[in-house]
Amino acid sequence: MKYISQQLKQFSKQIKFAVDSYKPHGIDKNKLSNIVICGMGGSGIAGRIVKGYFNDKLDLPVEVVNDYVLPRYTGAKTLAVFCSYSGNTEETIAAYKIAHEKGCQIVVISCGGELEKLAKQNGNVIYKVEGGLQPRMALGSPLTYLFLIFFDLLGQYKNADILKIADFVVNSDDYVIQTSELVGRFNGTVKNKYVVVTDAFFEGVATRFAQQIQENAKLEAFVHVLPEANHNVIESYYNRLDTNFIFLNSRNNHRTNLRFAFVKELLAKYDVPMVELLVKDNSLNTLFHIIYQLDWLSLQVADKNSAVSDQIPNINALKDFLSKQ
Numbered sequence: 001m002k003y004i005s006q007q008l009k010q011f012s013k014q015i016k017f018a019v020d021s022y023k024p025h026g027i028d029k030n031k032l033s034n035i036v037i038c039g040m041g042g043s044g045i046a047g048r049i050v051k052g053y054f055n056d057k058l059d060l061p062v063e064v065v066n067d068y069v070l071p072r073y074t075g076a077k078t079l080a081v082f083c084s085y086s087g088n089t090e091e092t093i094a095a096y097k098i099a100h101e102k103g104c105q106i107v108v109i110s111c112g113g114e115l116e117k118l119a120k121q122n123g124n125v126i127y128k129v130e131g132g133l134q135p136r137m138a139l140g141s142p143l144t145y146l147f148l149i150f151f152d153l154l155g156q157y158k159n160a161d162i163l164k165i166a167d168f169v170v171n172s173d174d175y176v177i178q179t180s181e182l183v184g185r186f187n188g189t190v191k192n193k194y195v196v197v198t199d200a201f202f203e204g205v206a207t208r209f210a211q212q213i214q215e216n217a218k219l220e221a222f223v224h225v226l227p228e229a230n231h232n233v234i235e236s237y238y239n240r241l242d243t244n245f246i247f248l249n250s251r252n253n254h255r256t257n258l259r260f261a262f263v264k265e266l267l268a269k270y271d272v273p274m275v276e277l278l279v280k281d282n283s284l285n286t287l288f289h290i291i292y293q294l295d296w297l298s299l300q301v302a303d304k305n306s307a308v309s310d311q312i313p314n315i316n317a318l319k320d321f322l323s324k325q
């Protein structure tokens with residue numbers, strides 16, 4: 001835990017690094033028909049978070065691709081952003097090669113590897129990330145770059161609010177205290193599963209937390225998105241749930257708010273551990289704070305579960321297996 005928590009403490013520094021290093025990409029939004037953001041795991045999640053944020057702000061379809069292939073509609077009018085910390089993730093490299101062949105407008109976020117090599121050869125825009133961390137503990141820079149790339153497309157890059165991302169200076173000890181309180185609220189009964197009930201705006205943030213619980217704490221974690229989850233998974237909300245619930249609601253839809261209220265009441269009947277995260281507003285600052293808070297929570301849960309959070313033996317064994325094929 002100590003080693004990985006040292007890495008998490010650099011979140012704020014990573015954000016600042018990206019804000020300071022960012023240079024406008026020069027891509028004209030009016031010449032685009034769509035955007036794809038490609039990447040896996042702790043890098044791909046940045047795309048999902050940004051997609052949720054810009055859903056009601058950008059008049060272009062955005063798709064997140066966590067795969068080897070790109071959708072058929074991609075081409076010269078596609079902005080394809082590739083996000084890989086190591087630059088050596090095989091799915092991301094394969095998708096990059098397709099984008100290059102199809103003549104997409106390409107932007108790469110990475111600290112090196114094969115992806116950076118190809119991007120340099122092909123003269124793509126590259127946003128460099130500082131190396132030496134576990135990819136899932138390096139989200140600050142890629143996420144900030146992605147936000148800046150999108151604001152830049154909207155012609156808002158110089159907007160003071162956006163540059164305020166750089167003001168995200170935190171005392172990580174405060175987060176450790178806050179999240180250990182949250183863990184305390186879950187503790188009455190030890191549950192083995194985590195579910196985040198979220199709305200679409202925070203789906204990426206919720207998924208980030210689920211992935212952090214899976215990789216760091218070695219526990220099952222799921223995301224139930226409202227309103228859709230009210231049409232299916234709600235039927236599993238009965239007694240004997242072995243689950244801790246977290247609620248994350250941006251409060252931007254009155255009907256969805258009602259759904260949250262109903263679900264909370266329903267689960268309360270079964271005495272299920274629940275925590276509602278405080279969402280002050282839908283600003284970038286709040287979004288970054290929630291991500292950081294949930295990252296700390298995943299490490300606290302890992303500690304409680306005596307998990308070795310900096311080791312990912314199954315993932316490494318899989319990569320080893322694939323490299324021999």
Ligand SMILES: O=P(O)(O)OC[C@H]1O[C@](O)(CO)[C@@H](O)[C@@H]1O
Nearest residue numbers: 040041042043084085086089135
């Ligand atoms: O950012 P990268 O280097 O492409 O890695 C993507 C993902 O792959 C892993 O290294 C493991 O498969 C994750 O830890 C990471 O989130």
